[in-house]
Amino acid sequence: MIICKFGGTSVADRAAIERLISIIRAARQAAIQPESSDWRGPVVVVSALGGATDRLLGLAAEAGAGDIDGAIDHLKALRARHIEVAGIVSNATERAGVEAFIDAEFSGLERIVGALGVLREVTPRWLDAIAATGEIVSSRIVASALTSHGLSASWVDARKAIVTAADHTAAAPLWPETTKALQKTVDPELVARRIPVIGGFVGATKAGITTTLGRGGSDYTAAIIGACLGASEIQIWTDVDGMLTADPRIIRDVRVVPHLSFAEASELAYFGAKVLHPATIQPAVARNIPVRILNSKRPEDPVGTLITAERPAGTGPLTAVASKKNVTVVDIASTRMLMAHGFLRRIFEVFEQFKTAVDVVTTSEVSVSVTIDDARRVPEIMAALKDVAEVTREDNMAVLCAVGDGLRDDPAFVSKLLDAMNGVPVRMLSQAAARRNITMVMAEADLEPALIRVHDRFFAGVPS
Ligand code: ADP
Ligand code: ASP
Ligand code: MG
Numbered sequence: 201m202i203i204c205k206f207g208g209t210s211v212a213d214r215a216a217i218e219r220l221i222s223i224i225r226a227a228r229q230a231a232i233q234p235e236s237s238d239w240r241g242p243v244v245v246v247s248a249l250g251g252a253t254d255r256l257l258g259l260a261a262e263a264g265a266g267d268i269d270g271a272i273d274h275l276k277a278l279r280a281r282h283i284e285v286a287g288i289v290s291n292a293t294e295r296a297g298v299e300a301f302i303d304a305e306f307s308g309l310e311r312i313v314g315a316l317g318v319l320r321e322v323t324p325r326w327l328d329a330i331a332a333t334g335e336i337v338s339s340r341i342v343a344s345a346l347t348s349h350g351l352s353a354s355w356v357d358a359r360k361a362i363v364t365a366a367d368h369t370a371a372a373p374l375w376p377e378t379t380k381a382l383q384k385t386v387d388p389e390l391v392a393r394r395i396p397v398i399g400g401f402v403g404a405t406k407a408g409i410t411t412t413l414g415r416g417g418s419d420y421t422a423a424i425i426g427a428c429l430g431a432s433e434i435q436i437w438t439d440v441d442g443m444l445t446a447d448p449r450i451i452r453d454v455r456v457v458p459h460l461s462f463a464e465a466s467e468l469a470y471f472g473a474k475v476l477h478p479a480t481i482q483p484a485v486a487r488n489i490p491v492r493i494l495n496s497k498r499p500e501d502p503v504g505t506l507i508t509a510e511r512p513a514g515t516g517p518l519t520a521v522a523s524k525k526n527v528t529v530v531d532i533a534s535t536r537m538l539m540a541h542g543f544l545r546r547i548f549e550v551f552e553q554f555k556t557a558v559d560v561v562t563t564s565e566v567s568v569s570v571t572i573d574d575a576r577r578v579p580e581i582m583a584a585l586k587d588v589a590e591v592t593r594e595d596n597m598a599v600l601c602a603v604g605d606g607l608r609d610d611p612a613f614v615s616k617l618l619d620a621m622n623g624v625p626v627r628m629l630s631q632a633a634a635r636r637n638i639t640m641v642m643a644e645a646d647l648e649p650a651l652i653r654v655h656d657r658f659f660a661g662v663p664s
Contacts, residue, residue: 201241201390202227202433203613205400205422210496212250218343222348223437223499228351228395233578238432240390243425244353244397246342247418248334249285252278252402253604256573260330268317275313279306286341290510291348292310298344305337309353321385328412329572330466332359334397335418341613343397353395359361361385362403362421364411371403371411373420373601378403379428386429398425419477423491427483438475443468445520446655451649456503457520459643461605464519469561471601472524481507497613511605517613518658519604523651525644527559528575529594529613532585533567543588544568550584560599560639562628571599571641596629598647601639602654608635620657624650 206220227242234480248256255278282302289295312329316322322330339355340412343664363378364371389396391450400418403411413420419436426434444454460468462485469476484491486509491507534543537613547568551558554577558570572578576597582591607613614631617638628641642650 201231201238201429201431202435203245203422203426203431204242204435204437205245205418206342206496207418207438208247208250210343211246211248214285216250216496217285217288217342217345219496219499220244221346221351222438223496224346224395225349225351226499239393241431242395242435243386243390243429243431243478244342244346244395245418245422245425246335246339246397247400247401252281252334252338253331253415254473256331256334257327260316260327263313263316264320264322266317266320268314269351271313271317272310273451275306275310279303282306282341283336286344288340289344289348291344294344294348297604298656301340302337304378305333307589316333316601327370327408328368329343329410331412332410335402336391339397339399344660346395346397351395352393353397354389356389356396356398358399358402358421359404359410361398362413362424362632363406364403364413364557366405366409366411368401368411370414371405373403373413374406375428377406382425382428386425388625390549392531414479415475415477416474416477419480423480423489426489427487428460430487434484436476436480436491436492438491438493439493439495439508440475441498441501441503441651442493443473443475443507443520444517445659446656447472447523447589449453449476450523450651453498453660454655457505458503458592459515460505460507460519461511462507462509463512463636464603464605465507467601467603468520468522468561470523471599471603471637471639472631473520473522485509505615513606515606516658517604517606517610518602519606521651521654521658522603523598524573524603525598525647527571527597527599527641527644528578529569529597529641530566530581531569531573531594532589533591534589546588547585550581553584554581556581560628560630560641570629571597594627596644597641598644599641600647600650600654601637603637605636607638614638616657617654620654622653624653 259274286298288605343353343355363374386396400421442456450455466481469478494504560571626640631638
């Protein structure tokens with residue numbers, strides 16, 4: 201059985217859902233061919249309609265600021281968009297059912313927004329309840345759209361299928377409980393030869409309180425279901441042709457990377473290749489399930505990226521370059537010359553205490569520099585370290601990460617990379633012993649020129 205996950209742009213409007221239906225029809229036909237090894241599925245995982253999660257979080261913020269009228273206006277516009285998209289459900293009875301569902305969800309949301317507007321406080325728990333609506337409603341529309349187009353589909357409520365801890369807005373799945381819940385909700389649909397359709401990104405605690413898995417988390421849902429139910433492949437349908445050699449929003453002449461190893465994909469996702477949620481790859485690695493990234497706008501074109509445990513050797517040292525902006529560098533210089541283990545332990549304890557994940561780390565004898573994505577708790581971290589260190593922060597920084605399993609076969613790669621940068625100032629530089637990636641930290645303003653130079657040097661003229 202395969203899992204087909206569709207991102208926001210792949211369910212953004214009626215035309216996108218029409219394409220989804222054709223893709224699922226083809227996947228279903230492939231599953232029931234005599235030569236197919238498994239007649240079940242596919243399982244369909246969908247994101248919220250493109251932009252809907254941002255809108256929901258935006259109106260939650262408005263409610264928190266006391267602007268109830270503004271929040272309700274936005275809610276009404278979002279409801280109208282969903283009703284319009286639900287017009288794809290051609291069967292009148294089926295459509296009436298979907299519209300009633302949308303109305304009920306949005307009425308519930310209106311009550312929440314009204315209450316939060318009075319309280320003027322939006323807790324992570326309420327934020328999850330609001331954000332989850334996007335996937336709950338989109339998946340319900342897609343299930344009915346498939347059914348009304350002659351494919352027997354059934355909606356599965358993600359709040360009953362993905363069980364998580366209570367760490368709202370970035371909830372971790374509870375594996376045994378989720379496996380059991382999926383066996384109860386998804387398995388029977390597969391056995392009955394129906395196509396289960398479930399919203400990504402959403403889960404619930406054991407007590408049934410709605411949670412979310414973090415932004416971009418629908419990919420993670422697909423991988424969790426794939427791992428728990430033993431899928432043969434996880435397909436991530438999106439708006440680009442696959443994993444590209446660099447972020448296409450910055451570099452124009454990017455090309456598709458046809459085959460990646462799990463380790464390469466993991467590094468690329470972690471360092472900013474948004475096409476894949478970083479956590480996605482872990483459950484796939486654990487069960488050795490191939491992941492394929494495909495373009496839902498060009499389903500007939502078999503390009504795409506296949507991600508497996510190993511990739512074919514001999515494709516050059518560099519596979520792709522990932523990048524992310526809006527990074528903060530924290531410099532920590534010891535004031536006591538208390539170095540080595542004691543100092544490092546103290547530093548990382550403080551980051552852990554304030555639940556702030558550290559990405560890149562470089563050290564000298566008396567100082568440590570780290571990069572972080574989420575700078576909300578930096579003031580508290582700085583205060584906690586002030587007795588042992590002088591701490592400074594620098595915002596508006598960026599990370600550029602060169603990734604490739606083949607980097608270890610080219611001992612001179614770092615010097616080639618720095619040469620390609622041609623004078624762009626580098627603030628931090630790190631290469632792990634495994635030599636699968638080289639990470640450079642620089643000012644945000646320098647990222648674009650650096651990326652262009654690196655990409656030109658290693659990919660220009662290379663046939664894809
Ligand atoms: P979806 O809504 O399908 O989940 P996302 O917006 O999360 O899609 O991810 C797809 C986007 O990721 C692409 O439109 C592209 O702009 C961006 N992206 C950034 N880096 C890369 C990369 N190296 N390869 C492919 N896409 C990338
Ligand atoms: N809709 C969620 C988001 O925008 C999850 C996802 O699309 O993967 O972050
Ligand atoms: Mg995504």
